[in-house]
Amino acid sequence: MPEPISPRDRLIVALDMATTDEAERLIERIGDAASFYKIGYRLGYAGGLGLAERLVRGGRKVFLDLKLHDIGNTVEEGVQSLAGIGATFLTVHAYPQTMRAAASGRDKAGSGLKILGVTVLTSYDDADAREAGYALSVADLVAVRAAAAKAIGIDGIVCSAAEAAQVRAVIGPDRLIVTPGIRPAGAEIGDQKRVVTPAEAMRAGVDHVVVGRPITGAGDPRDVARRIVDEMAAAL
Numbered sequence: 001m002p003e004p005i006s007p008r009d010r011l012i013v014a015l016d017m018a019t020t021d022e023a024e025r026l027i028e029r030i031g032d033a034a035s036f037y038k039i040g041y042r043l044g045y046a047g048g049l050g051l052a053e054r055l056v057r058g059g060r061k062v063f064l065d066l067k068l069h070d071i072g073n074t075v076e077e078g079v080q081s082l083a084g085i086g087a088t089f090l091t092v093h094a095y096p097q098t099m100r101a102a103a104s105g106r107d108k109a110g111s112g113l114k115i116l117g118v119t120v121l122t123s124y125d126d127a128d129a130r131e132a133g134y135a136l137s138v139a140d141l142v143a144v145r146a147a148a149a150k151a152i153g154i155d156g157i158v159c160s161a162a163e164a165a166q167v168r169a170v171i172g173p174d175r176l177i178v179t180p181g182i183r184p185a186g187a188e189i190g191d192q193k194r195v196v197t198p199a200e201a202m203r204a205g206v207d208h209v210v211v212g213r214p215i216t217g218a219g220d221p222r223d224v225a226r227r228i229v230d231e232m233a234a235a236l
């Protein structure tokens, strides 16, 4: 069975800001209310990989949400380059060829980096999947991709917490489920479509929740982070 995760370590704060200075100021304000930070496109392309190394050196955990997807050789070599940063998680799109290449890069690098397969973005609903050319519903597409991720040996899955129970049945207890699209009750949904509260995510068997704008846009980000952690603790 996997190690128990404390409610605080279950929260991953998305640092979707323009500069590393802004991100560092936010981390300072959040203080010990969170320990795990996600770096995606915006910050990743603006010095975020250097920040990731500094955060790891300072004892924080880092999720590199770079959603790699390319020919196998390029993905494998990209994963090998990223493995040295010391991050905990790295995302790739959950296409079999891409996941195989990422798993191979991880194994060749011999680091503790865990690869997460992004199944279907939480900003997609069934109509968006249809528009993109898929005949399956989002839930079925997530299940197909989760099964492929397990078969290939990927460490975890990114999906909406709305599919977490179904995904858990597919991937078993040892792989991770990480869910963006998390909104505390009453928070603005923005462009997310498959949205779940922190408490519901815990009840559905999610390992980590990713929360960006509800924390980064708050007047008191530390207080919002604390409330989310308390809500998850009460639901576990």
Ligand SMILES: O=c1ccn([C@@H]2O[C@H](COP(=O)(O)O)[C@@H](O)[C@H]2O)c(=O)[nH]1
Residues within 6 Å of the ligand: 014, 016, 040, 065, 118, 120, 121, 122, 123, 158, 159, 180, 181, 182, 190, 192, 210, 211, 212, 213, 214
């Ligand atoms: O399916 C996915 C995969 C990744 N994300 C990322 O998570 C955060 C969510 O931010 P919010 O501000 O809480 O909406 C963001 O960085 C996305 O790139 C996702 O939302 N859905």
